[in-house]
Amino acid sequence: MILGVDVGPTNTDAVLLDGDRAVRAVKVPSLAGDAVGSLAAAVRALPAGLRGRATQLAVGLRVAARAVRERHGLARVGVLRVGGPAADAVRPLFGWPEALRDAVCAGTANVRGGGGLAPRDTTPLDRDAVARFGASLAGRAEAFAVTAVFSPVDGGQEREAAEILRAETGPDTTVLLSSDVGTLDLLARENATVLDAALSVLVARVADELTATLPRLGLAPGAAVLVTRSDGTLMSLEYLRRQPGLSLGSGPACTIRGAGLLAGLQDAVVADIGERRARVGALTGGYPQEAGPGERIGGVPVSVRFPDLITVRADAHRELAEAADRMRPAAGLLPLILVGGGAGGVPAKVLAGFDVVRPGHGGVAGAFGAAASPVGGQYDRIVRRGPGRRLDAVRDEVRDLARAGAVRAGADPRRVRTHAEPDLPVPYLPGAVLLRARAVGPPLPL
Numbered sequence: 440m441i442l443g444v445d446v447g448p449t450n451t452d453a454v455l456l457d458g459d460r461a462v463r464a465v466k467v468p469s470l471a472g473d474a475v476g477s478l479a480a481a482v483r484a485l486p487a488g489l490r491g492r493a494t495q496l497a498v499g500l501r502v503a504a505r506a507v508r509e510r511h512g513l514a515r516v517g518v519l520r521v522g523g524p525a526a527d528a529v530r531p532l533f534g535w536p537e538a539l540r541d542a543v544c545a546g547t548a549n550v551r552g553g554g555g556l557a558p559r560d561t562t563p564l565d566r567d568a569v570a571r572f573g574a575s576l577a578g579r580a581e582a583f584a585v586t587a588v589f590s591p592v593d594g595g596q597e598r599e600a601a602e603i604l605r606a607e608t609g610p611d612t613t614v615l616l617s618s619d620v621g622t623l624d625l626l627a628r629e630n631a632t633v634l635d636a637a638l639s640v641l642v643a644r645v646a647d648e649l650t651a652t653l654p655r656l657g658l659a660p661g662a663a664v665l666v667t668r669s670d671g672t673l674m675s676l677e678y679l680r681r682q683p684g685l686s687l688g689s690g691p692a693c694t695i696r697g698a699g700l701l702a703g704l705q706d707a708v709v710a711d712i713g714e715r716r717a718r719v720g721a722l723t724g725g726y727p728q729e730a731g732p733g734e735r736i737g738g739v740p741v742s743v744r745f746p747d748l749i750t751v752r753a754d755a756h757r758e759l760a761e762a763a764d765r766m767r768p769a770a771g772l773l774p775l776i777l778v779g780g781g782a783g784g785v786p787a788k789v790l791a792g793f794d795v796v797r798p799g800h801g802g803v804a805g806a807f808g809a810a811a812s813p814v815g816g817q818y819d820r821i822v823r824r825g826p827g828r829r830l831d832a833v834r835d836e837v838r839d840l841a842r843a844g845a846v847r848a849g850a851d852p853r854r855v856r857t858h859a860e861p862d863l864p865v866p867y868l869p870g871a872v873l874l875r876a877r878a879v880g881p882p883l884p885l
Contacts, residue, residue, distance in 0.1 A: 440492045442658065443810025444481055445499040445693060445803070446474045449714055450780070452803035453481035455489055456810045459700070463489055464803045466780075474502050475648040482656045493658045495882060497809040499667040499693045502645050503638050503686045507737035510538050514613075514640040515545040516633055517580035519572055519604070521564060521587035521596055522625070523551035529626060531586075532633065536738040543637045545580040548572040552596050553588030560589075564596045566603055573607030580608070582636040586617040586629035592821055594618030613639045619682060620743070631684055631741040638683035646676045663882050665814065665849055670744045671696040671726040672815025672879055675849035687736050688745040690805060695720045695727040695746060697808025698776045701798035707774045708766045708793075711804070712753055712781035719749045719762040721773070728766075744817070753781050756789040763793060778804035813879040816844025816855075824870045834859055834874055841876035855880035 454464040465484040469477040531547040552564035601614040617632040665673040669688030698709040699722040721728035727746035749762040775793040778801035818840040838857040865871040
C-alpha cells in the first residue's frame with residue numbers, strides 16, 4: 440500500500456491506497472507550527488494493520504510556503520552574483536518586500552565573471568573578490584546563494600565560487616547554485632536560489648524530524664519517504680534539502696493532480712474549496728497547468744515551475760464561477776472538479792454553465808494526489824541554432840538530463856519515462872532556443 444499525507448494549515452489528511460483504490464481516509468486537526476506532529480497524528484489515526492502494509496509515504500509539506508509568507512524561520516543568506524559590470528543594472532534582491540529582504544539578506548556582492556552561449560563569451564571569475572566576500576560574512580551568513588550570468592549553459596564558475604566560499608567559511612557551509620534551478624532569466628533565477636538558501640536550515644530540520652519520527656509510525660520496514668513538489672510530482676528528502684523551493688507550490692499542485700485522478704480526468708478546471716479561501720487551477724494532461732512568466736512567491740518574482748492559480752474567498756461563489764471560467768481555454772469547455780472540505784457548500788445554480796464533478800474522497804484530494812503521484816525530474820537548456828548544429832542530439836541530451844534528475848529525486852531508473860516539451864524561442868537572443876524536458880517514474884521499490 441501507499442500512504443499519502445497532506446499537512447494543511449487547518450487539517451491534516453491521510454489516505455491509504457491499494458493500487459489506485461482508496462482503502463481508508465482520515466482527517467485530523469493540524470497542530471499549529473508542528474508539521475511532523477500533524478503528520479504523525481494523521482497516520483496514527485489509520486488502523487495499525489493497514490498502515491503496517493504501507494511501503495511508501497508521500498507527504499505534502501507546506502512549511503516552506505508558510506515560512507516565506509510569515510517571514511519566520513528563514514536563514515540569513517550571502518547573495519553572490521557573478522557578472523560584474525555587465526550585470527549591475529539591477530541590484531540583487533531588487534523588488535523584494537522590505538520585510539522579507541531584511542529577514543534574509545546577510546550581504547550581497549557582484550563580482551567579475553560569467554559566461555555566454557559560446558566559450559569565447561566567458562569572462563574569468565574574480566576569485567579574490569569571491570574570497571573577500573566569503574571572509575566578510577564568515578560567522579554571519581548561514582547559507583550562500585551563487586548566481587552567474589549564463590550559468591544554465593555552463594555552471595563551472597558557480598561551482599568554482601562555491602569551493603572558494605567554503606574555503607573561507609568552512610567545508611560544511613551550505614552553498615546553493617542557480618545552475619541547479621535552471622532558466623535563463625538572471626533575476627528570477629537568482630531570487631529562486633536565494634529562497635532555496637533561506638529555506639535550507641528550516642527544511643533540513645523538518646527533514647531530520649520526519650526521518651526520526653518515521654520508525655514510530657508503524658509502517659512497513661524500510662518504507663520510502665517522498666515529499667511533494669510544485670509540478671505535481673514527488674522527490675526524496677535529500678532532493679528537498681538541495682532545492683527547498685521546489686516544495687513552495689506543492690500543496691495546490693498535489694490537490695489539482697489528486698482531483699483529476701479521483702475524477703478520472705486528464706484535463707479539467709479544479710476548485711479547492713477550503714474554510715476561508717478557494718483556489719482555482721487547471722489540469723492539463725494529468726498535471727497542474729504551469730503559471731506563466733512573472734510568477735511571484737511571497738512577493739518575489741521567481742523562475743520555479745508553479746501552478747497557475749486564482750484565489751478567491753470561499754464564500755464568494757460568483758467570484759469562484761468567474762475564476763473557473765477564466766481558467767477554461769477559449770477554444771473549448773472543460774469540466775469543473777470541486778474538491779476540498781467546502782466543496783459541498785457551493786450551490787449548483789451558481790455553476791449552471793459548468794459540467795460539475797464532485798468526486799468521492801474529494802475532501803482529501805491533496806493526500807490522494809501525494810499518494811498517487813510519480814517522482815519527477817526536469818531540465819532546461821538554452822542553445823543557439825547554427826550550421827552543423829544538430830538539435831535532435833541536444834534534445835536527446837536534455838531528455839537524458841531530465842531522466843537523471845528524476846533518478847536523483849528517487850525514481851526507479853528502470854521505469855522512468857521522458858517527455859520533450861515544445862521548443863521555445865528566446866526573444867532577446869537571436870537564433871537561440873530553449874529546450875525543455877520532463878521525466879517521471881515510480882519510486883525505487885523496497
